[in-house]
Amino acid sequence: MSGVDQWTLIGVAQATFVGLAVAGCLTNRRRVLVTPLYALAALASLVMLIAALGALFASDAVVVSKRLLPVGLPDIKSHLRLDGLAAVFLVIVNIAAIAAALYGVGYDAHTPEPARVLAPFPLFLAGMNIVPLADDAFTFLVGWEFMSLASWLMVLAGHDREENRRAALVYLTMAAFGALALLMAFGALAGAGGGYSFDAMRAMTPSPGIATLAALALLLGAGSKAGLAPLHVWLPLAHPAAPSHVSALMSGAMTKVAIYALMRGLLELAGPPQWWWGGLLAVIGALTAALGALQSLTQTDTKTVLAFSTIENIGVIAAALGLAIAFRASGQPLEAGLALVAALFHALNHGLFKSLLFFGAGAVLHSTGTRELDRLGGLIHRLRWTAPLVLVGCIAISAVPPLNGFASEWLVFQSILDATSLQHWELKFTTPLIGALVALAAALAAASFVRFFGIAFLGRPRDAAAAQAHEVSPAMLAAMAGLAALCLAFGAWPGVPLEPLARVAAAAADPSGATTLLFVGGGDGHTAWLAVAPRGNLTAAYSGMMAALGLAALTGIAVGLASLVSGARARRGPAWDCGFPDPNPATQYTASSVGQPLRRIFGSVVLAARDRVDMPPAGDQQPATLTSTIRDPAWHFLFDPLIAAINRATERVNALQFLAIRVYLSLMFAALIGLLIIVAVAR
Amino acid sequence: MTGLAFDIAHLLGALVLTLSFALLYQRRLSAAINVVAMQAAVLAAAAAWQAVTRDAGHLFVTAAIALIFKAIAVPLLLHWLIRRLNISTTVEAAFGVTLTMGLGVGVSTLSILLVLPLTAGETLLLREDLAFALAVALIGPLLMIARRNAVIQVVGFMSMENGLILAAVGVKGMPLVVEASVAFSVMVATFIFGVFFFHIRERFDSLDVSRLEEMQGERHS
Structure with a gap:
């Protein structure tokens, strides 16, 4: 596909998004519009997906196609650029967007005021598409803010509830902070000459001090959006507060856009990366992963569990990205490419299964009316189609073979094992810690999703709502089924998505283009669909399909043997209850007790x-x-003291508002005299 | 510039500053108004003398504005205002006269220390004129904060403005002198109407409290 066609597709899709946003305002009056608007949004996202896939598979070389739009600031205009890295993230965003729009058809069919979501929803999609395409700081920040503000509006969609309003406030504050940090980063990189286009930043090599400043600001700005600790506090509040398909997009797609900003900024724009940026990012990522996984285990709200699990996965991706930066700074492009491909693949996979799981949580919410795990139970009998689809997502996110989550986490661990070859002894000593934390996070995440699925879908219903749940609409099921199918396919044949990802990662990790051979058959004209071998030989190899076939065979043998031993006919009987029959479902294990x-x-x-x-003492009726x-340690040690300090300071400063005019004049006069004295003395 | 012309210009500048000091220790409102009127008249003379010696006709306009508006019209208006609003004619001081005079001497010294080194290389008249003008412009706000009377704020503001105009007429080739003096006169007039319409009587720090607190919003704790 030629470049012109891609830009036409992108232009059409973005224009559609803007039109849909306008039309979305009308849906409160005209409810028939809801379905066609979501369908059009899905279609526009599909167009974007086709354009991105076209760029990704265009040829062997990574295509770079540029556009200059005559809008925006007079001296900058709007630069757009479609290259491999942008295409990967466009694919991640738009797969989730198609599924979310499809899901929205069913999910929003009966909400009282659909315009609250349908007006910002297309703008949210447009913003997430603009950020990867942007090739100057101005366009980037415009897209970024569209993304932030549109999602903020949708967090506020349920503004009749106090906790949603608080979530939206925390989110908005953090988004403003993040945008400010990014603005500072771009300002530092643009330098005095004001080269705000990314091409100018690539061409210029900033001094080490400026580069470090920009890298830290990028880490703060993009990290707060991605949910890296300790700037993650908004995420478990805001993601669950939004409607479920928006939660899925925020967790599955928006955090990936932030990861994109980190990749683009740290690998390309901030000059040659320094090794300790990578080390810092990897350590933060590992800590984030462990903290997120642990907290997801303690929550009893389905969507909050998923939000904390997003923090965990972002931590894993950030750890891999940090290692990639460290490898590249140490001049090891092959290892850098592997770490980067692990980060990209896990980002893609997380986009799939986290969206699927949020859809599942939304389906449960839709059919039972509750997000409390401890009021659910036994849904596997009521939601016959939803349950297996959610199970696929749970297995995938728990990194169990043969699903896609295992493939990408396996790659992450491969690059952590590679880290012993790093030059700097600080990193040599830190990487075992990073590996241990990420492994701990993976185990805790698996436990968390055993709990999630077991409490919600197994056992007996703990509440009347769970007992009377009904299956959700076909559109919602179709969205979940599509994502589950992709999870299964990418798990069985990880080589297929890894082939373009490896090309992109090789180009990003080694700008000279020497690194092409990452996987078995990578440069030889063979396809790598059967097995993934990250070192180009067979010291470590994983074949998803073999694992799937092997597991299927083992399961078949086990089931066959069991049915042979137990007799052919299935019987239904009471569950084993330790010989103490209690009809009350409240005596079951709860989410908290697990x-x-x-x-x-x-x-x-x-x-x-x-x-x-x-x-109470004996005899008391209480x-x-x-x-x-x-x-959360981030609240306790960072944000609560910070908020208290700000409140104290504002109360002090508030006194300034109630002075007499003469005192204001005195203050101004004193300031003037003070400045004059400084001039007189300093000269 | 001849010796005599220089001496007269210098004398007029010093006189403006002296009247500023005179303003600082006035205890009665009407006396303060009269002093500031005299200051404006001397300023008019200074501007006119500059117009004559530098052959700059537009400075006559500045002089005329200073004389008609600030030396005659505004003082008359202020006298009428005092009678009309029954403002007591004694001025309540926030700082004592000694402290006020001390501060006045301080800001004058600061102005001289500041301006003379900054303008090294210029003519002596310009340098001293600017130092006087800055001192006058600083004593004006000093008066505004040292007294609690609303009308004296107007007087202080006018005195400050006299200092600015003095600086403007002293500098050769200063653009927009006339326009600046017109603009400042309009500001003075607005100030006076503000005092009149808001019925600000005695104190500038305890005037129409209810009205002002509406603008300040809610007071916390």
């Missing part, structure tokens, strides 16, 4: 998890109570 051991082991220090039992408390 999480409690891990909460006590790992959470008592990090999260200050405490359980307090108030037992009920005994158990109070469990946890706290």
Whole structure:
């Protein structure tokens, strides 16, 4: 496909988004518009996906196609650029967007005021598409802010609830902080000459001080959007507050756009990367992963569990990206390419299964009306189609073979094992720690999703709502089924998505283009669909399809043997209940009780998890109570003191508002005299 | 410039500054108004003398504005205002006269220390004129904060403005002198109407409290 066609497709899709946003305002009055508008949004996203795939598969070389639009600031205009890295993230964003729009058809069919979501929804999609395409700081920030503000509006869609309003406020504050940090980063990189186009930044090599400043600002700005600790605090509030398909987009796609900003900024724009940027990012990523996984285990709200799990996965991606930067700074392009491909592949996979899981949580919310895990149970009997689809997502995110989550986390661990070859002894010593934290996070995440699926879908219903749940609409099921199919396919044949990702990563990790051979058959004209071997030989290889066939064979043998032994006919009987039959479903394991051991082991220090039992004295009629408390260390050590300090300062400064005019005049006069004295003395 | 012309210009500049000091220790409102009127008259003379010696006709306009508007019209208006609003004619001081005079001497010294080194290389008249003008312009706000009377704020503002005009007429080739003096006169007039319409009587720090607090918003804790 030629470049012109891609830009035409992109232009048509973006114009459609803008038109849809206008039309979306009308949906409160004309409810028939909801379905066609979502369908058009899905179609426009499909067009974007086709354009991005076209760029990704155009030829063996990574295509760079540029456009200059005559809009924007007079001296900058709007530069657009479609290259491999941008195409990868456009693919991630638009797969999730297509599924979310399809899901929205069913999900928003009966909401009272659909315009609250349908007006900002297309703008959100447009913003997430503009950011990867942007080739100057101005266009980038415009897209970024569209993304932030549109998603903020959708977090506010349920503004009748107090906690949603608080979530939106925290989110907006953090988004403003992040945008400010990015603005500073671009300002530092543009230099005094004001070269705000990314081409100018690539051409210029900033001094080490400026580059470090810009890298740290990028880390703050993009990291706050991605959800890296300790700037993650908005994410578990805002992501669950939005409608489920928007939550899916925010977790599955928007955090990836932030990862894109980190990649683009740290690898390309901030000059030659320094090794400690990568080390810092990897350590932050590993800590984020462990913290997110641990906290997802302690939550009892389905969507909050998923939001914390997003933090965990972003941490894993950031750790891999950090290693890629460190490898590249140490002059090891092959290892850098592997780490980067791991980060990209995990970003792609997380976009798939996290969207799927949020859709699943939305389906549960839609059919039961609750997000409380402890009020669910037994849904596998009521949601016969949703349950297996969610199970696919749970297995994938738990990194269990043969699904795609395993393939990408395996690659991440491969590059962590590579890190012993790094030159700097600081990194040599840190990488085992990073590996241990990421491994801990993976294990905790698996436990968290066993709990998630087991409590919500297995057992007996704990609540009337769960007992009377009904299956969701076909559109919602179709969205989930599509994503689940992709999860299965990318798990069985990871070589297929890895082939273009490896090309992109090779180009990004080694601008000279020497690194092409990353995988078995990578440069030889063979396809790598059967097995993935990251070192180009067979010291470490993984074949998703073999794993799938092997597991299927083992399962078949086990099931066959079991049915042979037990007799052919299936019988239904009461569940084993330790010989103590109790008809009350409240006696089942709850989400809290499943999480409690891990909460006590790992959470008592990090999260200050405490359980307090108030037992009334004998003879007292009062009920005994158990109070469990946890706290997020980021709130406790950073944000609460910060907010308190700001409040104290504003109360002090507030006194300035109630002075007499003469005192204001005196202050101004004193300031003037002070300045004059400085001039008189300093000259 | 001949010796006599220089001496007269210098004398007029010094006189403006002296009247500023005179303003600082006035205890009665009407006396303060009279002093500032005299200051404006001397300023008019200074501007006119500059117009004659530098052969700059537009400075006559400045002189005329200073004389008619600031030396005659505004003082008359202020006297009428005092009678009309029953403002007591004594001025309540926020700082004592000694402190005020001390501060006045301080800002004058600062002006001289500041201006003389900055303008090294210029003519002596310009340098001293600018130092006087800056001192006058600083004593004006000093008066505004040292007294609690609303009308004296107008007087202080006028005195400050006299200093600015003095600086403007002293500098050769200064553009927009006439326009500046017109603009400042309009500001003075607005100030006076503000005092009149808001019925600000005695104190500038305890005037129409209810009206002002509406603008300040809610007071916290």
